[in-house]
Amino acid sequence: MKNKLLSYDEVYRMVRQHCLLRFPQQADCHPQITVNAYLKNAGSSLHAPAPGLNFSHRTDDVISEFDRFIICDQDREALFADIADMVRWMAENDYLQSGGERESVYYPSDKLLRSPTLVF
Incomplete structure (x- = not known):
């Protein structure tokens, strides 16, 4: 893993949660969209910017360890890379089915649906 906070299983669960929140519709699993869905679901008021853009926030917006982690540009970019790798692995191993429109769009x-975790 490139990021120093989340394990493989936690990144898997983040992507899975994003897909299930969109179910039965397709989900755009682009890393920024996936992280922002996770932040929203966790009750955070932060919104992760696109790769290469600066993060802006108010101090009182930071409410969790994940919020503090995601504010750091290098940490966020590492997590984005891990999410992209996980989505690719999930598609190659039949956890995700292509949505056909763009390469980041998938159906669960x-x-x-039957695998809440990678730890069996």
Whole structure:
């Protein structure tokens, strides 16, 4: 893992949660969109910027360890890379089915629906 906070399983669960929140529709699993869905679901008022853009926030917006982590540009970029790698792995291993429109758009497969974690 490139990021220093989340494990493989936690990144998997982040992507899975994003897909299930959109189910039965397709989900755009672009890393920025996935992180922002996770932040929103966790009750954070932060919004992660696109790669290469600066993060702006108020001090009182930071409420969790993940918020503090995601503010650092290098940490966020590492997590984005891990999410992209995880989504690719999930698609290659039948957890995600292509949505057809763009390479980051997927439908959850039955395998994803039945697998809440990678730790078996």
